[in-house]
Amino acid sequence: MNNLKHAKNATKIIFLVCGLAISSWAPMVPFVKDKLRINDGSLGLLLLFLGTGAIITMPLTGWLIHKTGTRIVITVSAIVIAVSFPIVLWLNNWFEIAGMLFIFGSGVGSIDIAMNTHGAHVQNMADKHIMSSLHGLFSVGGLCGPIVVGVLIKAGLSPAITAGVISVSLLAITLTQFSSLMDQNTEHEISAKSINLTETEGNKKFSLLNGAVLFLGAMCFIAFLSEGAVLDWSAVFLRDNKGVDKAMAGIGYASFSIAMATMRLFGDKIVSKTGGKHVVIYGSIIAFAGFILVVFAPWLFAVLIGFVLIGVGAANIVPVFFTAAGRIKNVPSSKAVSVIGTMGYAGxxxxxxxxxxxxxxFSLPTALFVTGLLLLSIGVTYQVKSIRNVQ
Structure with missing residues (x-):
C-alpha cells in the first residue's frame, strides 16, 4: 500500500512538471520566429516538425514500455526533452532547429504515452479513479509554464537560459521520482490482471485492428481535435467575428483552459459517482451547448460562458477514454494507450x-459549429456503442 501511495504521488508530480515543461515552448515561438526572421508560412512548417516527431514516436512507445517499463521511458524521454529544449533556443539555422524540434517532439510524444500508461497502471492497482486529476495537474502545469517563462525572461534571463532552467528542473524532479515509479515487473502483473490474461497471451491476441481500441482512438481523435480548435482558433474568432481587441483575444482560450483544469481536478469524484459513460455523454452535451453560445451569442460575456462550458464538458472525456484503454480485455494497456494517444494527437x-x-x-463560425457537432457525436456514439470490459 505504501508503494502504491508513492507511485501515485510520483505520477502526479510527473504530470504536473511535464505540463509545465511542455507548455513552456509556446511563449518561446515568437523568439524563434524573430531570430530566424521568417514568415508565418515558414514558421508553420517549422512547427510541423515538432508534431511529426511526437506522432511518429507515439506508436513505438507502447513497444518500448513493454520491453523496459514506463519509468525507464519516462526518464529517457525527460532527458530528451531537457537536452533538446534549450538547444532549440541556442541554434540559429532553420534546418538545425527543425531537426531539434523533431527530437523535442519525440520526447514529448513518448513521455505523454508513458506517463498515461503509468497512470493507468496506478489506477488499476488502486481500483480508484485518478486519471482525471492527473490530467488536471498536467493542465495546471500547462497554465503555469508560460507564466514561469514570462517571469524568468522579465527578470533578465535570455530565452535559451530560461529554457535551460526549466529543463534542469524537469530532469531533476523526474530523477527524484524514479524510484517511486512502478518497476517493470509490477506493471506486467497489473496489466495481466486487468486484461485477465498473462502478458504473453495478451501480446499474441493484440492487434492494431482491435475494435475497442480503434473506437476509443476515433473518439480521442474528435476530442483532441475539439481542444485544438479552441486553442488555435478562439483568438482569431473573437477578434474577427466578435470584435474583441487583439490584446484581449486570448481571453476565450484562458476561460476554456481554467474551466478544464478545474473540472479535471474534481473529475475523479465525478466519474466515481456518475460513471465514465455518463461523464462522456453529458459532457459532450454541455460542450455542444458551449459551442452554440460561442457561435450564436451576441454578447461577449455569454460567449465567454460558452468557452467555460466547452471546458467543463470536454474536461473529463479524454481521461475516461485513457482509463477505458487501460481496461480493455485481452489488450496490454501500454499498447492500447499508445494507439489511442497517437490517434488523439493526430486529431x-x-x-x-x-x-x-x-x-x-464557409466561415469560421460554421467551422466551430461543426466542431461542436463532432463533440456531440461522441456522446451519441458512446451511448449507442457498447464496449465490453471497458467501463
Whole structure:
C-alpha cells in the first residue's frame, strides 16, 4: 500500500512538471520566429516538425514500455526533452532547429504515452479513479509554464537560459521520482490482471485492428481535435467575428483552459459517482451547448460562458477514454494507450487544417459549429456503442 501511495504521488508530480515543461515552448515561438526572421508560412512548417516527431514516436512507445517499463521511458524521454529544449533556443539555422524540434517532439510524444500508461497502471492497482486529476495537474502545469517563462525572461534571463532552467528542473524532479515509479515487473502483473490474461497471451491476441481500441482512438481523435480548435482558433474568432481587441483575444482560450483544469481536478469524484459513460455523454452535451453560445451569442460575456462550458464538458472525456484503454480485455494497456494517444494527437494536429478548410469555404463560425457537432457525436456514439470490459 505504501508503494502504491508513492507511485501515485510520483505520477502526479510527473504530470504536473511535464505540463509545465511542455507548455513552456509556446511563449518561446515568437523568439524563434524573430531570430530566424521568417514568415508565418515558414514558421508553420517549422512547427510541423515538432508534431511529426511526437506522432511518429507515439506508436513505438507502447513497444518500448513493454520491453523496459514506463519509468525507464519516462526518464529517457525527460532527458530528451531537457537536452533538446534549450538547444532549440541556442541554434540559429532553420534546418538545425527543425531537426531539434523533431527530437523535442519525440520526447514529448513518448513521455505523454508513458506517463498515461503509468497512470493507468496506478489506477488499476488502486481500483480508484485518478486519471482525471492527473490530467488536471498536467493542465495546471500547462497554465503555469508560460507564466514561469514570462517571469524568468522579465527578470533578465535570455530565452535559451530560461529554457535551460526549466529543463534542469524537469530532469531533476523526474530523477527524484524514479524510484517511486512502478518497476517493470509490477506493471506486467497489473496489466495481466486487468486484461485477465498473462502478458504473453495478451501480446499474441493484440492487434492494431482491435475494435475497442480503434473506437476509443476515433473518439480521442474528435476530442483532441475539439481542444485544438479552441486553442488555435478562439483568438482569431473573437477578434474577427466578435470584435474583441487583439490584446484581449486570448481571453476565450484562458476561460476554456481554467474551466478544464478545474473540472479535471474534481473529475475523479465525478466519474466515481456518475460513471465514465455518463461523464462522456453529458459532457459532450454541455460542450455542444458551449459551442452554440460561442457561435450564436451576441454578447461577449455569454460567449465567454460558452468557452467555460466547452471546458467543463470536454474536461473529463479524454481521461475516461485513457482509463477505458487501460481496461480493455485481452489488450496490454501500454499498447492500447499508445494507439489511442497517437490517434488523439493526430486529431490535434489535423484539427487546425480541417477547420481552416471549412472556414475558408464557409466561415469560421460554421467551422466551430461543426466542431461542436463532432463533440456531440461522441456522446451519441458512446451511448449507442457498447464496449465490453471497458467501463
Amino acid at each position: 490535434q494536429l489535423a484539427g487546425p487544417a480541417i477547420l481552416g478548410f471549412i472556414a475558408h469555404h
